[in-house]
Each structure stands twice: as C-alpha cells, then as structure tokens.
Amino acid sequence: MNASNTDSGEEAIRVESVQKAFAGFRALKDVSFNVRNGEVIALLGPSGSGKSTLLRCINRLEVIDGGRVYVHGQLIGYQQRGGDLHEMSDAAISAQRRSIGMVFQSFNLFRHMTALQNIMSGPVFVLKAPRAAAERRARELLDKVGLADKAHSYPTELSGGQQQRIAIARALAMDPKVILFDEPTSALDPELSQEVVAAIKTLAEEGQTMLIATHEMAIAQGCADRVLFMVGGELVEDAAAPEFFSSPQHERSRQFLARHT
C-alpha cells in the first residue's frame, strides 16, 4: 500500500527508547520502532496499554521523560548542540507539529467554525496561506471526503462520521508528512465508522504515511502494512500485518485477536 510514494523506504518516524510516566506510573516503557514513508501502521493493544500516550508523545502533546522521537529525520522537541539536547522554544515545537497531522477519537472539530472554516484554520492561521487559496484547497478536500455539500455546516449539524471525515480533511489541509489517528472510529456506530474506514483506505492507497491506533479490524486488516501491538506500556509485537494476523507471536496478541476477529 506504499505504491506511489517516490521517497518510500525513507524514514518517516523513528521512536527510540521512549519513556513516559504519569506521577510515577509508567505509561510507556522503552518503546522503539520505525515507520517508513508511505507505510500504514496499525497500533493495537488493549485499552490502557499506552496507545494514545505514544501518539501524543510523537507530536509532543506529551513531553517524554526519556528517549528520542524523530519525524522525517528531525528530532522532535530538542536541538542537539554538541553533546547536549536543548529543549526548543514553544514556537519551534509548534512549527514541528505542522507536518504531523492528528485525528482524535472525539473528532475535536472547532465548534464555532463551519466545516470549511475548520479545514481552512490550519493553513490560514498557522501557515498564513492566502484565504482564497486555502478555501480552494479546503473545498477540494471536502469533495475528497465526500462532504462537498456540508461546507457551511457547523459540527453540531453533522453526524459523527461526517465530523470525523472533516477532521481528516482538516489534518490533510496541512499536507502532513505523517498522520496520527487515535481510535478514529471508536466513538462511532459500526455503520458510521464504515465511512471513516473508507476515507482512511483511500489515503492508504495514495501512499499517505499513517500511524493508526484502533480497535477496528477493518482498518488493521484492510489498510495496514504493519501492526504494532502494545501491552502495559510495552511494544510486545512489531510484525508485517499478514504475519500478525496469521501467526501472532505473543500470547497477548493471540488473546486480543481471538476477541476482536
């Protein structure tokens, strides 16, 4: 599914020995993995295993306690000078986040903005793109997620599935190098989640690099190149998707698959 991307094979995300604790509770214990350009990764694991925390550490919504995160070769949050890592300014960290899209379980569309304004918000406020160009691009993206007629609807006027597709379009408007999905279908009815799964599938076919925490097997089995399986803050399995589903190595992976398929 990493068909057309020209620089596929290059590294999109590198997570090295990442540690994260909340008041002494170790939510991530020494997690390491790589994501190549154009790869689609399903991040699986029981609830509370640290999937959300891991995603939030990649775009530094959470500050890690140890280890390093690179996105497209750029160290996130720090600048290496000599042997030391200097923490970046807030402005520099914000700039790094521009190329990392994120889609949330609860959509988090800006409630005071229409669908169109939501999609334009990143380009206009963050990238300072000209309004006309941003609107043209936003309308293309609305069309792409099948919601061209909802441009002027507010989030409360949209179904959950529609809101999530707008949220995907909002992330895409920044032309992110990678998109992090935190259980994008978990708040949706099975029927509505199909629309979102279809949107993610389209992106996968286009070679968009994605890291998707999910319980939705249609995403994990239908789109993912690789599966990362987490338990209790540890990455216990990192395997190509077909292998993971046909012969899971870890005991917990087998139990998990037995329950979810």
Next chain:
Amino acid sequence: MSIDMAAGPVEVRIIRRRRWGAWLLGAVVLLAIAIIVVAGARARIIDVDVFFHYLTSGEILLGAWSAILVGTVSMAVALTGGLVAALMRLSGNPILSSVSATYVYFFRGTPMLIQILFWYNAFPTMFPYLHIAIPFTDIVVVSERMPLVITPFVAAVAGLGLAEGAYMSEIIRGGILAVDKGQQAAARALGMTQSQIYGRVVIPQAARIIIPATGNQYIMLLKSTSLASVIGFLELLRITQGIYSANFRVVELLAVAAFWYLAMAAIVTAIQTLLEKVFPVR
C-alpha cells in the same frame, strides 16, 4: 368496546382541558396591580409634570452621563484586568497563578465602597507624589502630587474597575475551563501557538459562556457608580439627592434616577442580546 371500527375516518375533535387555575391566578395578580395603581393615582403619589421636568434637565443628564462614563470605563478596566488575571491563573506558572488568586481574594473579598474610599483618601497619603520616568534617560512621563492625579473620577474607576476585575477574572476563567480540552489539543496539534489557541479557538467559544454573566456585571457596575457619591463624585444619585433636599420632591426625583438606571440596563441588555447572536450556542 363500543367503537365502530368499520365506520371509516371520523373527524375527531381534540378538546383541550381548561387551565382554570392559571387563569384565576393571573386575574388575581392583575386585580391587585390595578388596585395599587388606582390607589397611587388617587393619592397623587407622583406629580407627572415634575417628573418630566427633571427627567431631561441638564443636571440629571450630566449625572446619567457620568454614571455611563464611570461604569463603562470601569468595565473596560475590569475586562482587561479580569482577562489578564484569568490567563495568569490558568498559566500553570505557580507565581503568576498565586498572584492572580491573591488579587481575586482581596478585591472580591472587600466591599467596593471601602476600595473607593481607599483609592481616594488613603492611597494619596501613602504615596503623596507620583513620579514616573524612563530609567537611564531624562524623560519624565508624569511628575505630580498624588491628590491631583487621583481625582474622584480616577478613584471611582480604580475602585470599581479593580473590584469588578476580580469578579470578571472568575467569570472568564470559568468560561475558559468550560471549553472542552480536546479543542486545545486539536489546535495545538495543528501547530497553533499558545496565543493562537486562545485567540482563535478558546476565547471565541468561552465568549458564549462569558457574555450573559458579563451583561449582568455591567448592569450591576452602572448601578454601583452611585457608590462614588461618597468621595464627592457628581453622579446621578448624588445630583438627584441634591435636588430633592432643596425642593422635597423625593418621589419624582428618585423615579427620575430609577428611569435612567433602567434605560442604561435596557441598553446593556440590547448589547448583550446582540453579542449572543454574534457568538451563538454551538
């Protein structure tokens, strides 16, 4: 069952039950009001000509204008101070946060009247001279005896504005906290800076929650300008009292004052309604 199912569609009338109790209660209240109005008119409790004479007299209009001026300038001070205090409180910086909490505690916890007296009477004796200069230059911004700086107007605005700012800071903080945390996370993930997150996402949504309470506070503040009469500020109530202590038309003059306070309240209510349309519930 006696219903004939084969009879075809019959026009069924719906007879609403009569709300006798509600009608009766309404009638009693109207009657009571009518009795009071008639009794008042018979007793000539208010001389309408005198009322209208003073309603638009120069002195009274000046008083109403000062109430609007002091009330509005104080509200501007309160909104600015309240926003700064709320952001300090939410900043996560322990020093800023506790300074803000202390400000709110003192200025919300003491009577406005005492604060007005403090700024007018106590403050200039504590700091008799105001000298503001830009360090390392010869430029002097102000150099003046404090009693000349702290006019009744300045003292009234300081007293009302800073006390009201403490209330506003809590109202604004409550509004900000009521905005779902996910909104900030989404804005941050897009790469917005902290000021963009507040300016573009949080404050516009908090506004909807803040506006009704602010309208309330603004009306209260306009009425509280009457407190400034204690420091000799010529505001509506003091002017009214001055007139009726000479001509004993107490009822008419108090009615005139009440009329203008009600007019201000009506204007604020209109502004509030307008702002609620600009920031609708979503």
